[in-house]
Amino acid sequence: MRRGAASPTTIPSSIDDAPERRKRWRRESPVAVALVWLGIISILLLGISTRQRRVGVRRRVRGVRKFVVKEEAMLEQGLRHFVEEPFPFDDDDDDDDDRPSIRGEALAPEPRGNPSTWGTRGPPDAEHLHGRLIGRDADGSQHLPVEPYVSAKDETAAQKTEAHAHTCFNKRRSAALPLDRAVKDYRDARCKTKDYGALPAASVIMVFYDEPLSTLLRSVASVMHRTPPKLLHEVVMVEDGGTGMFNSTGEHLRGQLAVFGPKIVLLEMPRQTGLIYARAAGAKAATGDVLAFLDSHIETSPGWLEPLLAYARARTAGLGFQ
Numbered sequence: 394m395r396r397g398a399a400s401p402t403t404i405p406s407s408i409d410d411a412p413e414r415r416k417r418w419r420r421e422s423p424v425a426v427a428l429v430w431l432g433i434i435s436i437l438l439l440g441i442s443t444r445q446r447r448v449g450v451r452r453r454v455r456g457v458r459k460f461v462v463k464e465e466a467m468l469e470q471g472l473r474h475f476v477e478e479p480f481p482f483d484d485d486d487d488d489d490d491d492r493p494s495i496r497g498e499a500l501a502p503e504p505r506g507n508p509s510t511w512g513t514r515g516p517p518d519a520e521h522l523h524g525r526l527i528g529r530d531a532d533g534s535q536h537l538p539v540e541p542y543v544s545a546k547d548e549t550a551a552q553k554t555e556a557h558a559h560t561c562f563n564k565r566r567s568a569a570l571p572l573d574r575a576v577k578d579y580r581d582a583r584c585k586t587k588d589y590g591a592l593p594a595a596s597v598i599m600v601f602y603d604e605p606l607s608t609l610l611r612s613v614a615s616v617m618h619r620t621p622p623k624l625l626h627e628v629v630m631v632e633d634g635g636t637g638m639f640n641s642t643g644e645h646l647r648g649q650l651a652v653f654g655p656k657i658v659l660l661e662m663p664r665q666t667g668l669i670y671a672r673a674a675g676a677k678a679a680t681g682d683v684l685a686f687l688d689s690h691i692e693t694s695p696g697w698l699e700p701l702l703a704y705a706r707a708r709t710a711g712l713g714f715q
């Protein structure tokens with residue numbers, strides 16, 4: 394053999410035995426192999442999730458930018474529309490002589506008298522603070538006839554479906570209840586004896602659109618029955634261009650409201666303007682110290698207004714609540 398020639402015996406055993414050792418290692422150390430693969434998979438998943446987060450952040454940033462641009466454009470368009478389109482009850486002259494044209498036609502206009510008694514109809518009592526004839530004729534009968542209806546136990550599924558059509562509440566059962574039904578007093582005993590002192594008078598504003606008469610008039614009756622006369626300046630009712638589905642528009646509505654006294658102010662919008670626009674019209678028509686916005690299908694409980702007026706009294710800036 395020549396000098397320097399490699400002999401087969403000089404090949405490192407580590408090279409010859411490497412495949413065999415790897416096989417033996419996989420056979421004898423399955424846990425180590427699993428850990429290695431788990432590490433590889435974790436690194437791959439971390440890289441993928443990092444990339445997805447970066448893509449998601451970029452997409453969200455782009456989405457926020459588009460949203461901001463869109464909102465700014467809508468705001469600019471809305472402000473321009475508000476400025477350019479005249480308010481339906483705008484009046485260049487704020488004199489008192491023009492007040493009826495702004496407020497709408499008062500149903501029973503009278504000069505205001507003693508705040509503690511003005512606007513009452515009939516003798517008042519603890520359950521009827523504005524008098525027992527609110528919503529009633531001179532003989533004491535309810536002006537809006539009560540419509541008898543079956544009891545809840547005898548009501549069929551078909552009757553219930555028909556009674557809930559267009560309203561999502563049982564208008565037939567509502568029509569069967571008196572407008573001045575008693576409601577529970579939920580106040581704490583301490584609230585019943587609390588003295589709030591001198592309070593401002595409120596204008597209650599109700600916006601309605603195709604409201605069944607029973608719920609609408611019960612809302613008005615509950616406000617008048619459970620609010621002291623000196624604290625209720627007026628009830629501004631904004632009829633927002635209804636279709637007359639439930640006879641809650643036009644002459645029929647005016648006839649029903651006429652028995653609620655001179656504190657009722659009816660504002661009839663020429664077309665449907667939407668809740669906020671109609672409330673703004675009612676606020677412009679109101680003349681009370683505080684504005685209270687109520688829905689047209691509610692019932693107030695005793696003492697509902699006094700805590701709110703006390704809260705408003707403590708604020709110097711204008712305040713309305715609902």
